[in-house]
Amino acid sequence: MGVALEKLPGIVERFPGGSVAITRLDQAINLARSNSLWPLMFGTKCCAIEMLMATGASHHDLSRFGAEVARASVRQADLMVIAGAIVKKMAPRMRLLYEQMAEPRYVIATGSCAISGGPFMYNSYTVVRGADEVIPVDVYVPGCPPRPEAFFWGLLTLQRMIREGETIREPGIRRKPVMAALPEDVTIHEIRKEIRGTLIDENVIDVEKSANEKPWAQKVREWIRKASSR
Numbered sequence: 001m002g003v004a005l006e007k008l009p010g011i012v013e014r015f016p017g018g019s020v021a022i023t024r025l026d027q028a029i030n031l032a033r034s035n036s037l038w039p040l041m042f043g044t045k046c047c048a049i050e051m052l053m054a055t056g057a058s059h060h061d062l063s064r065f066g067a068e069v070a071r072a073s074v075r076q077a078d079l080m081v082i083a084g085a086i087v088k089k090m091a092p093r094m095r096l097l098y099e100q101m102a103e104p105r106y107v108i109a110t111g112s113c114a115i116s117g118g119p120f121m122y123n124s125y126t127v128v129r130g131a132d133e134v135i136p137v138d139v140y141v142p143g144c145p146p147r148p149e150a151f152f153w154g155l156l157t158l159q160r161m162i163r164e165g166e167t168i169r170e171p172g173i174r175r176k177p178v179m180a181a182l183p184e185d186v187t188i189h190e191i192r193k194e195i196r197g198t199l200i201d202e203n204v205i206d207v208e209k210s211a212n213e214k215p216w217a218q219k220v221r222e223w224i225r226k227a228s229s230r
């Protein structure tokens with residue numbers, strides 16, 4: 001019992017005045033659930049090599065975190081790891097897969113493509129700008145691609161969120177999404193807004209200003225002025 005009390009603070013408590021340990025049923029279930037996640041085999045691009053193959057191989061060994069049994073059927077999975085870009089044609093299928101997963105279900109978006117569209121965020125007519133435009137995401141893991149260690153950090157973040165869940169089952173309840181590897185008060189929406197602003201600023205060309213900076217443009221302008229005054 002000593003080991004249980006030491007390793008599971010806040011989950012198992014000693015009954016006052018006795019040698020009995022008590023816990024709440026939902027806390028015990030959430031603890032078990034957090035340590036037995038069943039990821040869905042779902043990779044769409046290069047990030048899948050890191051997330052679904054490198055992390056599962058013996059060197060990094062995802063099984064240390066109790067989530068190594070990837071399922072080919074959504075009906076047996078409770079964790080969707082989105083690794084790669086989602087194209088618009090695929091988005092309805094991804095939504096369908098998510099809907100078919102049993103509650104409670106969790107989603108980790110790994111890599112720039114899954115978080116924001118990555119290099120395809122600007123001016124792409126095919127790529128969805130972030131998986132959370134299609135399904136709710138619980139944890140974002142930044143990188144291109146994120147290293148397996150970064151993915152593990154995201155997984156540990158998700159496990160902590162599950163353990164801190166208040167109830168056993170919350171159908172349809174959205175958890176507050178977090179960005180693994182960033183302070184908790186920085187949200188993905190703030191980052192995305194800033195990136196979009198920067199992209200727009202950098203791609204708006206002030207023709208007048210850039211013409212004034214170029215000597216040849218001054219000559220062209222002078223030539224046009226003279227030609228039109230003839």
Ligand code: SF4
Nearest residue numbers: 046047111112113144
């Ligand atoms: S984030 Fe980078 S590594 Fe991952 S799928 Fe996109 S381009 Fe590939």
